[in-house]
Amino acid sequence: MSQYETILAETPLESVRLVKLNRPRQLNAYSTRMCEELCTEIDDYLKDDALRVLVLTGEGRGFCAGGDVSNADEDRHDLMKQQLSHGREMRDGMHRVIQALRHLDKPVIAAINGPAVAGGLALALACDFRIADEDAKLGDTSGRFALLPDEGGAWLFPRAMGLDRALKMTMLAETYLAREAQALGLVTEVVARGEALNQSLDLAQRIAAQSPLAVRLAKGMMTASMDMTLEQSQREAALAVMVANPSKDVAEGVRAFFRKEAPVFTGH
Structure with a gap:
């Protein structure tokens, strides 16, 4: 405390x-x-x-x-x-x-x-x-x-x-x-x-328990998009996936899905 x-x-x-x-x-x-x-x-x-x-x-x-x-x-x-x-x-x-x-x-x-x-x-x-x-x-x-x-x-x-x-x-x-x-x-x-x-x-x-990287990026994208056009939001999304898609968390999510296991996300 x-x-x-x-x-x-x-x-x-x-x-x-x-x-x-x-x-x-x-x-x-x-x-x-x-x-x-x-x-x-x-x-x-x-x-x-x-x-x-x-x-x-x-x-x-x-x-x-x-x-x-x-x-x-x-x-x-x-x-x-x-x-x-x-x-x-x-x-x-x-x-x-x-x-x-x-x-x-x-x-x-x-x-x-x-x-x-x-x-x-x-x-x-x-x-x-x-x-x-x-x-x-x-x-x-x-x-x-x-x-x-x-x-x-x-x-x-x-x-x-x-x-x-x-x-x-x-x-x-x-x-x-x-x-x-x-x-x-x-x-x-x-x-x-x-x-x-x-x-x-x-x-x-x-x-x-979710991927902290995905959670933070998703929140940032949606919050910013409230004051954007669709096209602006999609441009920001394209930049965000360059960070998210190559991450270890995505690899872990895919691995766990095919093995029918609960993923363990680290934010990397």
């Missing part, structure tokens, strides 16, 4: 990193310190080739309730004395976290064990998969405080659920139970109450 003030990090399964937001009294509302620690942990995950999947969840009964508006974040107090500092807080804080997750070429799973609202929903949507407990609530509550979807929600929400639905959610400060959120495009899979983490770890273990 690593030593942080606002997050917990461990490796409960081979090749799987688990990070828990650890401010349960605030429903894991993020603080300046939490953003710093998350960025450190994400960077460590990226650089460690032994780690193949990251699972992000919350300690206690919440995933993340967005930014901390309780004034409990002492690191934020002095920063907020000047109006321009509000923008700097976002740029150096949760903006860095969201961008770090979006730029990862390794998979990230959000295990949504409770409320994921406002910036907490943006954090979940920055992950590749969202496994939610059936009683978890998701939505954008920022409007209740006359705040904005400023952590990245203005970009992430419409891409997940469509512009009209995203506008309605934000303007009316709506939240949805997990199954409705799934129908709206915010959740990948809904599971029984209390099972989000277990199911996420199971998914992580299955992904970790």
Whole structure:
């Protein structure tokens, strides 16, 4: 177990990193310190080739309730004395976290064990998969405080659920139970109450058993293709197969297939 003030990090399964937001009294509302620690942990995950999947969840009964508006974040107090500092807080804080997750070429799973609202929903949507407990609530509550979807929600929400639905959610400060959120495009899979983490770890273990080279290249290709034409995407694919096809993992996959064995991928 690593030593942080606002997050917990461990490796409960081979090749799987688990990070828990650890401010349960605030429903894991993020603080300046939490953003710093998350960025450190994400960077460590990226650089460690032994780690193949990251699972992000919350300690206690919440995933993340967005930014901390309780004034409990002492690191934020002095920063907020000047109006321009509000923008700097976002740029150096949760903006860095969201961008770090979006730029990862390794998979990230959000295990949504409770409320994921406002910036907490943006954090979940920055992950590749969202496994939610059936009683978890998701939505954008920022409007209740006359705040904005400023952590990245203005970009992430419409891409997940469509512009009209995203506008309605934000303007009316709506939240949805997990199954409705799934129908709206915010959740990948809904599971029984209390099972989000277990199911996420199971998914992580299955992904970790795949070729890490193929997983990373496939994620990079699909993510980049969201902003490309078909022709541009195919050009990138042609470059990627020059890396993937000659790899030892492809040879191992073919060998295991014909011998009817489970492949053992190394990422080489």
